[in-house]
Amino acid sequence: MAEARPPPLLSAAAIWRVADLLRGGMEPAEYGPVILVFTMLRRLELSRARPARWLDAVARAPDPLACLDRLTNRLPGVVRDIISQLEVMPLARRLARADLLGGLAAHFTALDLSPARHGTEAMARLFEELVHHFADTRRTGAHFTPPEVTDLMVDLVFAPDGPGARHNLYDPAAGTGALLGRAADRLRQRGITVDLFGQEISHRACALCRADMLLRGRAPGQIVCGDTLAHDGHAGRRFARMLSNPPFGLDWRHIRAAIQAEHAQGHAGRFAPGLPRVADGSMLFMLHLVAHMRSPRAGGARIGVVTHGAALTGGSADSGESAIRRYLVEHDLIDAVIALPADMFVNTGIATYVWILDNNRPAARRGTVRLVDATGLWQRALSGGGEKRREMTSYHIDAVLRACTVDAAMDVLLRDGADGAPVAWQVLAHDAPTPDGAADMRRTPFSCLLPGREFLYRSLMVTRPGRDGAPVRTAFRVGMEHDPQAWFSQMIRPYDPDARLDTTRTATGCAISFARYFHHPVPLRPLQEIEADLRRSMARLVALMPGGEPTADP
Template identity: 35%
Template sequence: MQSTQHQNLVGFIWNIANKLRGPYRPPQYRRVMLPLIVLRRFDLVLAENKQKVLEEKKRLEEKGITGPALDKALSRIASEGRKQELFNTSGFTFKKLLDDAPNIAGNLIAYIHGFSPRARDIFDKFEFETEIAKLDEANRLFLIIKEFCSAEIDLSPKTISNLQMGYLFEELVRKFNEQANEEAGDHFTPREVIRLMVQLLFTGEEDVFKPGVYRSVYDPTAGTGGMLSESEKYMAEKNPDAHIELFGQEYNPEAYAICCSDLLIKDEPIDNLIYGDTLGIKDAKNKTNGFVPHDGHPDKKFHYMLANPPFGVEWKPEEDFVRDEYKDQGFSGRFGAGLPRINDGSLLFLQHMISKMHQPPRWVDGKNVGGDGSKIAIVFNGSPLFTGDAGSGESNIRRWIIENDLLDAVVALPDQMFYNTGIYTYIWIVTNKKPKHRQGKVQLIDGTRHFKKMDKSLGNKRNELSDGHIKELVRLYAEHEHDAESEVLVEGRPERRICSKVFENREFGFLKITVERPLRLNFQASAERIERLSAQSAFANLASSKKRKDDAAYRAEVAAGEKTQAALKAVLEGMNGETLYRNRSEFEAVLDAALKKAGIKIGAPVRKAILAALSERDPEADICLDAKGKPEPDPDLRDTEIVALPDGIALPLPLGYDNETGHDQLLALVRDHCEDYLKAEVLPHVPDAWIDHGKTKVGYEIPLTRHFYVYQPPRPLEVIAAEISQLEKEIVGMLREVTA
């Protein structure tokens, strides 16, 4: 389809949409226009053989043929050369609908019910019958149907091929979704971001351009299908002989309907697009017609995968299902590396995609005896880069991905790129088939200044990527150079900045060590400290009872406890309240002697309460020792330090390595590395500190912003002073105007 014709059709359809103003706001136009565009295209595709279909239906039903056999027979007659099932048995067409204006709403519904099952399902997911009723009530239904029958909007296959119609539909989806940016933003990724993802995904993939090659593409959060269609388009342009199969899953019914419409319009398989929640739900009652309650492609592996999962959306609805899979299946399931916090399920989608990878290539004598391997491009917000402390779910997921050499690159995008959020976003490239020069490394690319301002903002989207920006970012990724520069705009001026850095996997890991300081206490049986004893729970519980309060046994037990409390206080008051003990053992000996003399025996909790009440921290006191004669740590002085992983450490580290046996060499390396850090960085300041190696944890984060930080020196003082002076003059001038 020529560009002028394409734009004319888009413009004409847009003008039709404007006739909805009143009953609908512009962001709601898509609810009517998208299903009607699909319906009109199907109407014209089936027009030529409509009567033949009706006659064949009657003939076959008289022979007792129904169900799938009837559907296949009718589909063969309905449209010659189509691969996907599509027919209509209602007897209506758009023109016949106009001939019976008073009954147009009911007839239109009957027309939709006459479609083949998958086509009918599309209109069900659009919930189009609700819109038909609304249009009819507002006296707009006949007008809109009539407009679609205009000669200026010829959507017939004789005028527009399936592929051209697909491009037209995608363009209209984009325009309508941009109008509805706040509502549809979760399911619609800006097209230039998708193009960047697709080009990054296929960079370095030589095999995909071989004639006749088969490759599968998967999107677990398919939305309106933009990533699938853009991948197919890119590969078709580069390798027309390739056989591409698309797979996806989507839980939003409208987005699912749009994606199915696009595929069916282009006569491409829609059975591979599954309706349902990819992560899974536990409650079978949530299952609705056609809804799959978990992974819709449980046994499939894919060559290429793309996704834009929801940013910062909690996975509470799927929690039971996900936790059960994590607990029961571990690494045999999808979530073996760990579970993120409940308020952001982004990393669950990435783990799900990794579980769909083909086995990596394995070369023996020049032959691949392994698999094809897979490559993933996924969009995240900043949270998956660094959220979560060492040992947390997020950190463990990053650790597993990086230590297994799956993370290839992270590309930082500009802010204000998406319709429903202005935050910075990041494309992760994950693969299990890195070429040799990329193995053991992760590339970080700063693309935050590669953008141009839009002429008109769309919701939160004010920036966009030009073809030149996409080309430059792809170049940086392909060349894989450390400290590679690129020309960017800084405060409106072109400037060369380092935009690519390459790091070893190890450099993203760290050890979180616990540094302890000894507990030093003094003790004194002063009146003030004895008074604190009443606030100690173990002491207060002496005068409590679990028996019924109105029971004599309760009163007796409480009275006995109060007597014990009084006796203990009397013993403490009888001790020398002026003496200050700076050695816990010495004080305990004096306390034990006093209790023995009074004939009072106490349990460990009460003893601990007495010591807590009568003690205060004292840097001059002796170190308190535990039962084994080792220094006891002071919780108030406990601190943590972040230590980089040692050079030369072998990855992956075993999970929970510090509690495992059989890793003596690794433990010794980590221990010695931490001790060296302690001697160099801690002991010069606090010489009595030590490391509790049993608490050491491994963490991983990707501090992309830190690596590309550029120091901006403060402005000269005389410039700031001049600005302040000027502001003072302006304020004085305004005050004079007010008082004049």
């Protein structure tokens, strides 16, 4: 069922009207920053008890640039800091040189962008549209968090909390504050109060986040500007609740020296368990979050973090990625992992997952990990942008939340429409019979509860002489229940007497494979049907050859 959305802050048509004003005077790559800056200025002036008319004054002034400069100098220091981070004056100077500043100010003066009418949801949608139209986030790996993914993480991370609860909420990759702001709004509806903290590397995004905090009556100073991995802006602080969507595939070679130095500190630093490859630092954010968890004695902490698929299975047994996963499993920190539908994010169609980490789980759930395959719960996006073609509804979120809280495996019944989107679905217990009237729906596993140590494995190295005398090495992955020598004696030696087990290269790895538990085999076609298809294809090929004659399909 489609859900009603709030009106957009700026529709796609309105965005392009602003772009038309800028065309010829500004580079297309600057359209997004200009729109964000003037949107935030308009929201700031409308947020006052007595709305200001800064942009109107700029539009009417003979010298718009000088007028804007005078107005900004009169603002409170915290607002001036935000304007400085937004690089308002450098953008304004370029607009003034192109004789666009006054006209643009007049255009935004006529728009009702007040925070009272358009909240965080609307600002998040605007950011999504601007990313789609003007930004290239593929290079950085930064991707806007869809609102429904934020809702899912909030509901899972705050599942143990009831009305009256109060926590500090932290995001180490805060962006423009959309995730923190939407989380605060959703929690307020449940009677839960959160104090917001964050850090963001982009000066402009950090300024927008601080402006959003200011509009909410929060402390902008609790959003730190800087590289979270290289310089922890909240060092020494511990948080009870954390949410984050860190960049996918983040290259960290430019801060490698600082990261390796902290890794060498062992448990005195954040990165003791291991270091992933320099081409993908997303798991460094996971270690950073774990380092900021409130201790179990103080009540513990819960984390919701989005990753791509490489965080689950990437790397060999002796890789940093595997070492990090092994640390999380052996310290019983993984509560659940949820596979999201594809094409949920703007400007990327890769598979994404939500991890829920908890260092103070109930005794009944310790030592286990819940896997949920929610890839089949989606509907067509009402207004797709970039690769965002799918979205989850509140009903889908409720189904995932239920699967993560019950102590039994569950299945899902799906009926696909002509375009592949599910037109009907139902979640039920794994041991429940298929209801009457659902015989035409396909039934697949939806969730399972597994021992955490099931994700551990041994990597065994078998060598044998090559043709040129050099040893040929082959790695085998076997379960922890197998004794290496007994496995080798049974599985390799009878078939290759020259092979040897290199015990010096035996390693323990960790991988969380959804395909292992949620494989959906496609029934094989009958041989006669395949043969008939081949004959028809061959007949058509013969008809296309010189001198060939058309033949009727057999």
